[in-house]
Amino acid sequence: MAESPFASRGASRIWAHFWMVLGVILVVFPVYYVFIASTHSTQTILRPPLPLLPGPEGLANYGDALSGGIGQIGGVSLWRLLGNTTLIAVGIAVGKIVISMASAYAIVFFRFPLRMVCFWLIFITLMLPVEVRIQPTYKVMVDLGLIDTYPGLILPLIASATATLLFRQFFMTIPDELLEAARVDGAGPWRFFRDILWPLSLTNVAAIFVIQFIYGWTQYLWPLLVTNSNEMNTIVIALKKMISFADAETPWNLVMVTSVLAILPPILVVVLMQRWFVKGLVETEK
Template identity: 55%
Template sequence: MVENRPLGNLVAHLILILGVALVLFPVYVAIVASTQGPGEFLRGTLPLVPGSHALENYRAMWEAGLSRAGAPPAGQMLWNSLVMALAITFGKLSISLLSAFAIVYFRFPFRLFFFWIIFITLMLPVEVRIIPTFRVVADLGMLNSFAGLSIPLIASATATFLFRQFFMTIPEELLEAARVDGAGPLKFFKDILLPLSITNIAALFVIMFIYGWNQYLWPLLITTDPDYYTIVMGLQRMTTAADGDPQWHLVMAAVVMAALPPVLVILFMQRLFVKGLTETEK
């Protein structure tokens, strides 16, 4: 029996509302700041109501950027970040699905050894192996390219481990039934495993997309051509302008635009994302 406690429900809701307000307040401040004129920041105080320069600021950042800070137009940087994030995401998912499928359903020598070798790479993130990785990318002529931005980051031991654990929960009767029907390994993978893995794929898609979108160190090292700058790199350059104070009203406009794609991905895939993280029975 569930007891009705109005006071307890009220306190719980107030705490939740307070938590949401604390999380959203910095976002609101960034949005408000992106609508102000340049003179507002020279006064030392920031209004808490939107200004009248929103379209002007966003258009200026989208079309021109901050050339004096070495940042190209935000539209171009957003496109570069989108291409890199999608390439990393689809690359990680494809490699992880195929490697987990091979480890679980193929009987070859040392398969568990190879799995643990893959799993051990969790202790070697790109920051640890960045010098040899940079050398390989430079020797292959992939500096200042989308291939150089994405290929070194597409392997994922985490996704391989999660898909392996999920594939091991699938009854072997499905595999036997597929064999009886004459299905080969690739047909079994395409027609049975992939549909069963949709929620897992969706959850990992969101995580991997945000991972790729937020990359800073690796793009900073391998890109010297402004045509390949990502939005995270651009934000850093905007805030460290060498010949004057940062134009915070324009920087905040770029911040809001940079935050929109990950937010939209989470909103559109929220149901599958939560289902993929919480569902235990398929």
């Protein structure tokens, strides 16, 4: 007797859900484990196995961390570290969007000599990650006096070939009729961008903002190089400084609290902008 297609479809759905749930567990469990550790004392964390339920030290740990109880990072408050990281992440995301939109707009809607050469030169920079450009970029920052400053942390990271490519691909899907209608209406380049192109690009902007915000939030190497003062540290650098070579000297409960607080902002950005993020990626592929 032939197998029913409905039974086969049901089995496939069960397997799909099984692998999806397994994937979620593998991704979420480490985050849950860090949260659980943040509610226990250092002694409990160092004495395995760690309980899988929240402990009684949670309020004390979070209160200690948020009130400046982290001493391994020069006495800088956690609020200052989170503020630094947020400012850098937002600055990088906004800077990348502005520069990428402007360059993609010029490449797609303007005709000038060597237009495609400029695009391919931008695209080739994908082969040059920050690590390759560290030395000359650092020298430029020193010469400009931008060490231990927010511009020094943000400006070298705001150029993005990937975002330029995504905006270019989206702009190329804009119907020629819209451009012709704008010309007939007497709209100049700025008005066309402001009244037509910008509203159509909002979902793409949201998607790229989420990606670049997380990119900026997780930066480690560049902030480590261009900051000498603890006041300019990011949350990622602070986490590294909190960990000592000896486990007994590391306040693991505060490290876990800091880790949880460092994870929350990117999660909130993704959750709050999830619909726009997915829609922007789908529309970009069209």
